[in-house]
Amino acid sequence: MxxxxxxxxxxxxxxxxxxxxxxxxxxxxxxxxxxxxxxxxxxxxxxxxxxxxxxxxxxxxxxxxxxxxxxxxxxxxxxxxxxxxxxxxxxxxxxxxxxxxxxxxxxxxxxxxxxxxxxxxxxxxxxxxxxxxxxxxxxxxxxxxxxxxxxxxxxxxxxxxxxxxxxxKRQVPQILWPLKTIEMHGVGASTAKKLATYSIETIGDLAQKTEKEMHQWMGKNGVRLWEKAHGIDRRQVDPEAIYDIKSVGNSMTSAVDLVEMRDVVEMVQKLSEKVAKRLRAKNLAGTTLQIQMRTSDWQNKTRSITFKNGIYEQQDIEREALKLVRKHWNFEPLRLMGVTVSHVYNRREAAEQLSIFNYAEHAKEEPVLKLVEQLQRKYGKNSLQKGVSIAKNPDYTAQTSFSKDFLDDH
Missing domain, CATH: 3.30.70.270 (Reverse transcriptase/Diguanylate cyclase domain)
Known part of the structure; x- marks a missing residue:
């Protein structure tokens, strides 16, 4: 056992x-x-x-x-x-x-x-x-x-x-089942609202459904919720999990409501600079860019765009974020703006895809690469590397309390 x-x-x-x-x-x-x-x-x-x-x-x-x-x-x-x-x-x-x-x-x-x-x-x-x-x-x-x-x-x-x-685990029916679904760790307001459409108001209601039903209604997340309602969680304690960064973003609350495009543009520029700085510090790029807009009456609106190739430069983030703003902002007063780059990956580890547009560039590099290969065979694989990575100390003065950059300490 x-x-x-x-x-x-x-x-x-x-x-x-x-x-x-x-x-x-x-x-x-x-x-x-x-x-x-x-x-x-x-x-x-x-x-x-x-x-x-x-x-x-x-x-x-x-x-x-x-x-x-x-x-x-x-x-x-x-x-x-x-x-x-x-x-x-x-x-x-x-x-x-x-x-x-x-x-x-x-x-x-x-x-x-x-x-x-x-x-x-x-x-x-x-x-x-x-x-x-x-x-x-x-x-x-x-x-x-x-x-x-x-x-x-x-x-x-x-x-x-x-x-x-x-x-x-045996205490789950007694302690957890009477609670509202919103009180379950991992269930937010939108998920609780969706569960309610299936007559699931409490954790006990969720536990009484079948695993098949939950998968049919809510996919893999539905199965995970059903398992939690039964006290099941197979995740291991993983010391390396802290390095699995999924997104890099910043948000900013304005001292006064934003009603002019020039003021929104200025805020997007500041946010894009912060996000780009953090991406560069971590050698990351991401394939999805999202903006968040919160109105003066606390209504949230998020819009995103996905790219084939990852972005990390400030001008690219800023340009795409402003496209989303111009397309989706109806000039309602804004109290908060946010810019996030998600689905991130390590730029150093990602293999660059050759295309009709960059094959010539790689062709020019071929003699150099052959020389490097010869030297590595003679003196060892790590004797020469393409590019040198210099660790950077990120500037934390502009971080928010919800930033996970503290994980660099680990």
Whole structure:
């Protein structure tokens, strides 16, 4: 009989706010919040302390509303360098127990501790890790313990702050089935709405459907949801998964609503520059470009275009993004713009496709390539390489709190 896996999901509690309180102990016990830009009318809270939450304040709440609900709230600008350092220290600590650590964001990750603990020892280990993070880094966390990643993630959300929760597969009908589908990890508002069209309101309703029905209605995603409703998740804890970047994007909220094309063009230019800079730093290109437009009444519109060859240069991103804007923007006031390049791949590893337009260029290179091949045979394969890659340190000053560039630290 195969031994059940023992998976931890660690979720740092109010991470940015906790880092600020660790750096400045005078902030402990006070209502604090980190805001994208506290001075802008459109500024929103990136995170807030539990003291602020007790007053009705929550993440993504506009700054002006947070001040109304909690006049004594202390607003702080983001300090991403500090958060990245704290994140790295946190994951270094986790890796001191096992190499099977998978970061999934700056403040959460999975551990597979199957090989280092047995049975009830898992709770003791979780307590030890939780206390060590608190004592050494002054950072609180919640830990979910389960036989797979989905259940571990679900468990860590059940008790905050400083909670440790065990969720067993046999408990799924009792604990998860009564919940609304929107409360299932991985189900957003649009998916919940689609499930409702099939009379699926709760996780239990989803579990009562057949796997065949879910595949027929929602394809592979429907099957994955059905499996989760039964507590099934076959994903392994993969330390290498952090390098699987699927998209690179940036968004920006305007201090005033955008109603003129020239202002939208200026914002698209800034966003395209940021996206291109990050793509170049990571040697990536992508075959799909998407724009996001959020109106002053919070209506979201996304439009995309796909290319045969990947793009990564600023002028290409900017040109295609503006084409989409001109085609789909109806001049309704905009509060936010976003530009994303997705379906990305490593430009260094991608084989260039020869075509009627570039074969001559490669023909010119042939004598040089033959010489390189001869030298490599004589002195070794790595003695000469086409092109030299120089590591770049990305500029994080323009990053958003939702950027995954912290993963470069790993």
């Amino acid at each position: 195969t031994q059940a896996r023992i998976i931890f999901h660690l979720d740092m509690n109010c991470f940015y706010a906790s880092v600020e309180q660790a750096l400045n102990p005078t902030l402990k016990g006070k209502a604090i919040a980190v805001a994208g830009n506290p001075k802008e009318r459109r500024g929103i809270l990136v995170t807030c302390s539990y003291e602020a939450r007790a007053k009705g304040v929550y993440t993504t709440m506009p700054v002006w509303e947070a001040k109304q609900k909690c006049p004594e709230i202390i607003l702080l600008p983001p300090n991403f360098d500090a958060y990245r350092r704290a994140s790295k220290s946190m994951f270094d600590l986790l890796r001191s127990y096992t190499h099977l650590v998978e970061p999934v964001s700056i403040d959460e990750g999975y551990m597979d501790v199957t090989e280092i603990v047995h049975g009830s020892e898992a709770i003791q280990l979780a307590e030890k890790i939780q206390m060590q993070l608190k004592e050494e880094l002054d950072l609180p966390c919640s830990i979910g313990i389960a036989p797979n990643k989905f259940l571990a993630k679900t468990a860590s959300d059940m008790k905050k702050p400083m909670g440790i929760t065990v969720l067993r």
